Amino acid sequence: MILGDQLSRGISSLSDADPKRDIVLLAEVADETRYVPHHPKKIAFIFSAMRHFAAELRAEGFKVDYVTLDDPANTGAFGSELARAVARHGAGSAVVTHPGEWRVLHAMQGWEDEARVPVEIRADERFFCALPQFRQWAEGRRQLRMEFFYREMRRGTGILMDADGEPVGGRWNFDAENRKAVPARLDMPPAFFVSPDAVTKEVLSLVAARFPDNFGTLEGFDYAVTAADARRALAHFIDHALPSFGDYQDAMRQGEDRLFHSVLSPYLNAGLLDPRAVCEAAETAWRQGLAPLNAVEGFIRQILGWREYVRGIYWLKMPDYAHTNRLGAYRSLPGLYWGAPTGMNCLHQCVDQTRRLAHAHHIQRLMVTGNFALLIGARPSEVAEWYLAVYIDAYEWVELPNVHGMVLYADGGYLGSKPYAASGKYIDRMSDYCRNCRYDVKQTVGPRACPFNFLYWNFLIENAPQLRSNQRMAMIYASMERMDEVKRAAIQDQAARFLGELTTEY
Ligand SMILES: Cc1cc2nc3c(=O)[nH]c(=O)nc-3n(C[C@H](O)[C@H](O)[C@H](O)COP(=O)(O)OP(=O)(O)OC[C@H]3O[C@@H](n4cnc5c(N)ncnc54)[C@H](O)[C@@H]3O)c2cc1C
Ligand code: SF4
Structure with a gap:
């Protein structure tokens, strides 16, 4: 059985596969499409890449059993699809490669009971470090x-x-x-793009019909869906x-x-x-x-x-990492993450790009959407769910440490030595977003003050018990302590009003 993020000809589960003896199973299962509300482009990318991978294996002579999402007999879960396939083909055993998510590994450990055949889970050898x-x-x-x-x-x-x-x-x-x-x-x-072929177009129609309410647009889908086109994308990047x-x-x-x-x-x-x-x-x-x-x-x-x-x-x-919340952050993620209008231009630009492409680059994820979630004290599990849902490259093994560790400091400094908290000054230095914003990045309090500024100081004040002793934050705490009381009170007051209007508290 090959999962949707295992579309490599060299995957360990295929290493000794024999076209004369073995059957390859791929299944588009509903469970995987809904454990978070994925961006439609992410679902379309994975299904189209799966279908192309199946076609390549068939061309090599493999018998491929492919279960589509809209197959009326599809049970919607990996384990039950494996069990059905075992029964259909009278298979004596199953082979699969270690999945990328703890959730799937946990389920996989019950597959032997479900399918009533031995299930061998092989290491995923596609990484440098075992x-x-x-x-x-x-x-x-x-x-x-x-x-x-x-x-x-x-x-x-x-x-x-x-x-x-x-x-x-x-x-x-x-x-x-x-x-x-x-x-x-x-x-x-120049941009690299691949025009959708007939297979991708069919998947785009399926996804449009099945996931009309998910955040994100399918329009302009131009991702590669085969290894050959992905190699062209690599060559394009290297050259340009x-x-x-x-x-x-x-x-x-x-x-x-x-x-x-x-x-x-x-x-x-x-x-x-x-x-x-x-x-x-x-x-x-x-x-x-x-x-x-x-x-x-x-x-x-x-x-x-x-x-x-x-x-x-x-x-x-894992699994404890998913529940970490060292700073005790408890606020809800505001609607602007799901496209509600906002006057903060940096957030508007990054969220809108995410809606269009299901992609944003690292600094946008870290210093704009991530930094804002950190500064407002958004609950880590909700932030993690957002990142997992909206990005085309998001699988929990890579998303979660970036969110809980790098962005939110929820793991208490296991992955990174200090939170990446920053005021609007950083965004102004690294972008032109502030020039097109209704807020003034140079102001810390007042009606036009950039929210990143007062939220930054408010974050430091709120989290002083947890962060003040961190050596790498000593300088910033020293400058906070030099701030006069009136300004500090004004910052806290403005932050409290802003947060009260923006988010709800759990
Ligand atoms: C909050 C947050 C969530 C993230 N979630 C994901 C995710 O779900 N999936 C994901 O692949 N990346 C994630 N990243 C890392 C990074 O943002 C993306 O890998 C990168 O933006 C992908 O775009 P690119 O291919 O153009 O990257 P480039 O900037 O061209 O970098 C090249 C490659 O390096 C790797 N890479 C770069 N940074 C990281 C990183 N911090 N962690 C792991 N790999 C990295 C990626 O494979 C990327 O393709 C996240 C980062 C943050 C801050
Ligand atoms: S002024 Fe503040 S809110 Fe506006 S773009 Fe700059 S950092 Fe973002």
Whole structure:
């Protein structure tokens, strides 16, 4: 059985598959479409990629049993679909690869009873770091740090290492050269797109009919849905965007949805692209002099470092990780996350882009929607559900550590050493959103004050008992303590009124 994010020809469950003996099962099940209200583009992407993958296996000579969502006999769950298929084919055993979500693994452990045949769960080998290897690395460390994990991965894989076992360019990290704002005049890379074929069009109609009320539009669907097109997307990124990826990695600009980002996460996470091939392609571009080291190292760190690191943490800490809430955040997520109008231009732009594309780049997710959720004290489980629902690349193994760990500090600093809280000043420095906003980013209190400003100070005040002793926040707490009482009271008052109107409390 192949799941919707396991669409790799090299997946472990297919490693010894024999077309003469074995049957491959793929099932579009209702349970997976509704455990959160997914963006319609995400559902369409996965179903279309599944259908194309099935067609490729058939072309190779495999007998593929494919159950569509609208098949009247479809029972709507993986376990019962496996049981039906076992009965249909008289299968003596089943093979599956370890899933990406704890929820599915938990269910999978009951499949033997449901299907009444042995079910072998094989390791997912599509990652650089096997789960036991990560567990071993993490053992005995009170806090984990991505930077140290990443260096181990560089050493272990030899990626961007020289012959003497040293990092190429003499440094592990070139971030000091990155993080520039986008200048007013800069040529943007051309967009990569794939026109929907007949299979995708059929899926788009199915999704439109079945999920009319989900947040997000199907219009303009142009994602790749095959491994071949995903490789073209990779080549396009390497040629056009990688050289400037490092420089503008943290920048945001109104009207430029993707800037120099790769938009490869949907393909990596569904199995259409192999992370090794992606890192190799980037390293080759540097070795051939086609992209600078600050860009290539910055890009590879996201995949060899962050992506592997968050997966390791997820499987190490689940299921408890999903219930963490160190700051005791308790407010509801406001309607603006689901498209309700807002005068805060940065949030409007990022949420609207998410509605259109089911994609936003890292800084938009971290420093705009994520930062705002942190500052208003939104309940982590609700924030996590939003991220899981609205992004085309969202699977819990990657989404949850980013939300609970990186953005909300809900895990108390296990993944990152301090919350990424920031005032409007950061957004103003890295984007042009503030120039088009009805609020004034330079004001902290008053009718036109940027809400990120008073919410930022209010966040620090509200969470002082938890954060004041954090070494990395000592400077900011010192400056907060220098603030005069009248200003502090005005900030708290404005924040309380704003939050009272914006959210409800649980
Ligand atoms: C709150 C929050 C939620 C997120 N949820 C997801 C998610 O559900 N799925 C997901 O794939 N990424 C998630 N990310 C990480 C990151 O934002 C996306 O991977 C990235 O924006 C995808 O776009 P891209 O392919 O253009 O990335 P690029 O900027 O081009 O980066 C290249 C690749 O690096 C990997 N990567 C980069 N940052 C991270 C990271 N922090 N964690 C894991 N992988 C990373 C991705 O595979 C990405 O494709 C989240 C980040 C935040 C802050
Ligand atoms: S002024 Fe504040 S709310 Fe408006 S775009 Fe800038 S940061 Fe966002």
